[in-house]
Structure formats: structure tokens, C-alpha cells
Amino acid sequence: MKRNEFSYRAPRGTSDILPREQGYWRYVEERAHAICQLHGYQRIETPIFEDTRLFVRSIGEETDIVAKEMYSFPDRSGAMMTLRPEGTAPVCRVYIEHGMHNLPQPVRLYYIAPIFRYERPQAGRYRQHQQFGFEAIGDGNPALDAEVIDMAWQFYHSLGLRGLWLKLNSIGCSSCRPSYLESLKGYYAERIERLCPDCRRRLVQNPLRLLDCKKESCVDIKESAPRSIDHLCPRCQDHFQSVEKYLALLDLPFNVDHRLVRGLDYYTRTVFEIQPQGEEGAQSTLGGGGRYDDLIEQLGGKPTPAVGFAAGVERIILNLKRQNIAAPVPPQPDVFISYLGEEAKDKAIEYGSRLRREGIGAILASSGRSLKAQLRQANALGMSYAIIIGEEELGEGKVTLRDMVSGEQRQMSFEDAMKSLKEKQ
RNA sequence: GUGGGCGUGGCCAAGGGGUUUAAGGCGCCAGGUUGUGGCCCUGGAGAUCGAGGGUUCAAAUCCCUCCGCUCACCCCA
Structure with a gap:
């Protein structure tokens, strides 16, 4: 390749999916379609960009995604648009816009679509990546939490992935979470002089993330920090216990992780993540999700409970390769x-x-x-x-x-x- | 945004100041007699050694700056 003049290359953090990789992509996407069909989820496709406010309102102004990772731009009329940085908000927008509350509830939808976030790329993290996600909107029953979690688990299983961990937590609802956050902040405020700089910032901006700090100095503080499940209101408590019961019924080997929180503000009650065993940091999360009972209302719909999940296709393929799982070779002319x-x-x-x-x-x-x-x-x-x-x-x-x-x-x-x-x- | 590693033909790479008109392997193209692949043999194309500047009689080799790639933190799929 001549380099003495400018040479074009794929933008940082993006990649070309060459023919030799297509077998994996086809494999993963076929399993995704199959698991959705099996559970009665229907495909939906939304625009690659949306009104910026949709994401700001749903994901939360203080989150990293909104604060520093969105690809936003004014279109020619001056309206602010944003390349989709996550999949749930657009699906909620569709639910409201198309009056889907008139369909039999819950409405079960899924998508496979590119996601854009301006981040420093590294293994398993890109500026454009593909997400497979599904959402069940219009039913607050814990049985649906279990359905979504089971579906996610069976999806990975059907791909041949083994040795996964399912982490579960409940972060409460709008009535019990504020008091929990107060108690968490109070606890950390008393120990502020021992906190790392990052945690001091989190204390103000995103207290839940305090629980996620991996610094030595913060570990023992974290150990005895107040837990969200000890501060749940009776209804959230019931809900969480039911989810646990159903998961046990389904034989899903979950672990309650009191420090599991998620980076998007819209989550309520159930949150969960699936990751390979023994890989703590390092972009290991294969997928995650949870309940978001207030989001539809926040976006202008009627109060409507919902629960969903999303997985990163690139990370799945990375793990398929690590586990030496070969994808079927696409057929060719003979x-x-x-x-x-x-x-x-x-x-x-x-x-x-x-x-x-x-x-x-x-x-x-x-x-x-x-x-x-x-x-x-x-x-x-x-x-x-x-x-x-x-x-x-x-x-x-x-x-x-x-x-x-x-x-x-x-x-x-x-x-x-x-x-x-x-x-x- | 912070920190580490790395940049030699499409890919993998040797070489760490003069013997380099830059090895070797894979891949690509062609030939090994008249129309037959996979193995083997031979030949060919393809690199201003990431870019710019500096040191030197001499730089792919030393120094500086920039760019790019990569890994980790942050955060997340």
C-alpha cells in the first residue's frame, strides 16, 4: 500500500467485517432470530439516528454515554440528531408512537442493530458495534423478568458458550431507591477522605457506581456499604423474591451481586448481567439488561412497566473463538x-x-x-x-x-x- | 480523558548505523511442451522500512515531534 499520500482507513473503533468473518456473524444472528421466534418476539427496525433528546431523557444526563460518548450533530435544519447509542429508548419511542398499548400486552420486540459510542477502542469495545436486544413492554410481572433472563441465557447456550456467570441484583424503584441512595451517600460521605479521586466524583455524580470501584483502597469500604436489597420497599422485595424463585425454578445458576449496577439511569428493580467466569474487568460483559418500569412514562407514554436485555455481537464472537467454537462455513457455489x-x-x-x-x-x-x-x-x-x-x-x-x-x-x-x-x- | 506496548510488501516476519540494489515464509500471477487442479520445482509482480524533521561522510537501524494500531483504566455490549 502506498503511504506517501493520504490513505483511507476504517474510522477509529470501527471495523470491516470481511468474508472470512461472516460465518460467525451469520451464526450469531441466526441463533438470535431463532431464540426470538421461540419466545414470540417480533423484529423491529428503527432509524440509525434519532432526536438527541430521546437519548438524553432516557439514558440520563449524568451518564457517561450522554455526557461524553454520543455522536451528535445538527442536521441541515439545525435539529440535533444522535446516532443510536443504545437500543431500548428507540423501541420505547416506537411503542408510544405507534400506540402499541392497544396490542395484547406485553408487546414482545427484538432488534439487531448497530450502536454508536465515542469511546477509546480496546478489546471487545468499539465505536460502532452490533447489539442484539429484546424488550417485553407492558407487563410488570416478575415472571417476565425471568422469561427475559432465561431467554438471554438460552441464547448463549444455543451458541455453544459455556462457563458463564449470571449476576442478579435489584436496585429498587422510584419510591425506595432515593432513600437507599441517601443512605449510600451518607455512608460514603463519612469516609470521603479515604476515597480515591474517582469515587469522590462518583459520590456526587453517580453514587450507584461507587459500588463498582476496583481500587484496593476502596474495596473494604465497599464491602460493608449499604446494600440496595436491604432497602427495597415491600413491593420491590416481593418482586425480587419472585424473580429469584422463578430463576431457581428454571435451573438458572444465578448469583446475587449486591454491587451490580448499570450505566443507564432508566433501570428499576431487576438488573442482571451475563459474563464469562473469572473475567472481572476487561470488557467481559457479554450482555445485560433489566427492568425499566418508568421509562415509557418518562418519554410521554402512559405508565407502562417493561423489561429487556441487550448483547454485544462482537463480544459473543470473541468468546466463541476463545472457546474454540467454529462457526458453520457459509455455503458457496459448487x-x-x-x-x-x-x-x-x-x-x-x-x-x-x-x-x-x-x-x-x-x-x-x-x-x-x-x-x-x-x-x-x-x-x-x-x-x-x-x-x-x-x-x-x-x-x-x-x-x-x-x-x-x-x-x-x-x-x-x-x-x-x-x-x-x-x-x- | 489517563497510562503501557507496537508500527519493515496483502499477511507473518529477519535485520538494531556502512557488506541491503531491505532476507525468508504464506498468499498472488506465470511456466515446468501441444487442453487438466491439489504435492514438488522455477520465475515474476509487489516496500520510497507509518509520516515529518534532526544527528552523521553514511539511518529501516540513533534522537525529537506527529499520526496510526493495540492493551489496560474509566465506562459499557
Whole structure:
């Protein structure tokens, strides 16, 4: 590659998904569609950008995502738009905008879509990544929390991933969380002189994240910090116990993690994450979700409880590779058509098209190469059969059909060759 | 935003001031007699050694700046 002038490259934090990677993508997406179909979730696609206010209101002004990670821009009319930094808010917008409260509740929806966040890229973290997510809107029953969590778990299982941890917590609702936050802040305020700089900032901006600090100095403070589940109101307590009961019923090996909090403000009650065992930091989270009972109302709808989940496709593929799980190879055409001379080329073009019209995949050789070179190409492409058209075949009105695995070949009419290929499919 | 590592043909890489007109391997293209692949052999194309500046008689090799990639923190999928 010439580098003495400007050379174009994919923008930082983005990547090209080359043909050799497509097998993994297809595999993951097929499993995603399958698990959704199994649970009655219907696909939805929303615009890649939305009114900036949708995300600010839902995710929360103080969150990192809104404060410093959004791709926002004014369009030509001056309206502020933002490249979707998460998938839930747009789905809620759709629910409200299209009057989905008139459908049988809950409404079950899923999406597979690109997500954009301006972050420093590293392993498993990109500025554009693909998320698979699903949402059940319009039902506050804990059975639905369990359904969503089970669905997430079965999704990973169906991909062949093993050794995962399911972490669960409840962060309360709008009636009990404020008092919990007060008690948390009070606890930390008393110990402020021992806190790391990050935690001092969190104390003001995002107290829940105090529980997530990994610094040595803050660990023992964290250990005896007030827990959200000890401050739940009776209804949240009931809800959480039911979720636990259902998960046990479903045989899901979950662990209650009192320090599990999530980075988006809209969560209430149930929050959960799934990650590979023994990988604490380092972008290990494979997916996560929770309940967001106030969000629809916040966005202008009627009070409507909801619960959802989202997974990062790139991280799933990373873990498939770590666990040596190979993706199925996408199918490819199986007949290679080689020819010698202009007259044979006409036939080759015609026959290639006729094969494809019969559903038999075919690739034409490149013009002007020796038969040797043509067959070398067929071999390199991994073709199962080759059709050869040269002077001999033209004279007889036939073609040579060669089996590229056994090396056997024989002349026959094109019609017979096509019939034989069809049988072998 | 903070910190560490790294930048030699499409990919993997040797070389750490002059013997480099920059090894080798993979891949690509072509040939090994007249129309036949996979193995082997031979040849070819492809790099101003990330960019700019400096030191020196001499720089891919030393110094500086920038850019890019990568990993970790922060945060998250």
C-alpha cells in the first residue's frame, strides 16, 4: 500500500467485517432470530439516528454515554440528531408512537442493530458495534423478568458458550431507591477522605457506581456499604423474591451481586448481567439488561412497566473463538466453468446462467488463462465440480464434467451434466 | 480523558548505523511442451522500512515531534 499520500482507513473503533468473518456473524444472528421466534418476539427496525433528546431523557444526563460518548450533530435544519447509542429508548419511542398499548400486552420486540459510542477502542469495545436486544413492554410481572433472563441465557447456550456467570441484583424503584441512595451517600460521605479521586466524583455524580470501584483502597469500604436489597420497599422485595424463585425454578445458576449496577439511569428493580467466569474487568460483559418500569412514562407514554436485555455481537464472537467454537462455513457455489477460446466462452456464459436458474451455484473462470490456471483457481476456491469446454467438446456438442475431489471426469451433453449435478446437490 | 506496548510488501516476519540494489515464509500471477487442479520445482509482480524533521561522510537501524494500531483504566455490549 502506498503511504506517501493520504490513505483511507476504517474510522477509529470501527471495523470491516470481511468474508472470512461472516460465518460467525451469520451464526450469531441466526441463533438470535431463532431464540426470538421461540419466545414470540417480533423484529423491529428503527432509524440509525434519532432526536438527541430521546437519548438524553432516557439514558440520563449524568451518564457517561450522554455526557461524553454520543455522536451528535445538527442536521441541515439545525435539529440535533444522535446516532443510536443504545437500543431500548428507540423501541420505547416506537411503542408510544405507534400506540402499541392497544396490542395484547406485553408487546414482545427484538432488534439487531448497530450502536454508536465515542469511546477509546480496546478489546471487545468499539465505536460502532452490533447489539442484539429484546424488550417485553407492558407487563410488570416478575415472571417476565425471568422469561427475559432465561431467554438471554438460552441464547448463549444455543451458541455453544459455556462457563458463564449470571449476576442478579435489584436496585429498587422510584419510591425506595432515593432513600437507599441517601443512605449510600451518607455512608460514603463519612469516609470521603479515604476515597480515591474517582469515587469522590462518583459520590456526587453517580453514587450507584461507587459500588463498582476496583481500587484496593476502596474495596473494604465497599464491602460493608449499604446494600440496595436491604432497602427495597415491600413491593420491590416481593418482586425480587419472585424473580429469584422463578430463576431457581428454571435451573438458572444465578448469583446475587449486591454491587451490580448499570450505566443507564432508566433501570428499576431487576438488573442482571451475563459474563464469562473469572473475567472481572476487561470488557467481559457479554450482555445485560433489566427492568425499566418508568421509562415509557418518562418519554410521554402512559405508565407502562417493561423489561429487556441487550448483547454485544462482537463480544459473543470473541468468546466463541476463545472457546474454540467454529462457526458453520457459509455455503458457496459448487460448479466451476472453465473454457478455452472465444466460442467456448459464449457457451460458458450461457451454461453458467442456466445452471444458476436451476439453483446450482456456478462460477466462471477468468478469461484468457490456461486450463491449468483455471483448474488451479477452481481448486483454490474449493469447488466440488468443474465443467470444461474446449474445442473437443464444442465439436461433439458436449461438455466435460470433472469431479474435483476424485479427479474422475467424462464427456456428456450439457443437459446430462446439469441433471447429474442436480442429483448430487 | 489517563497510562503501557507496537508500527519493515496483502499477511507473518529477519535485520538494531556502512557488506541491503531491505532476507525468508504464506498468499498472488506465470511456466515446468501441444487442453487438466491439489504435492514438488522455477520465475515474476509487489516496500520510497507509518509520516515529518534532526544527528552523521553514511539511518529501516540513533534522537525529537506527529499520526496510526493495540492493551489496560474509566465506562459499557
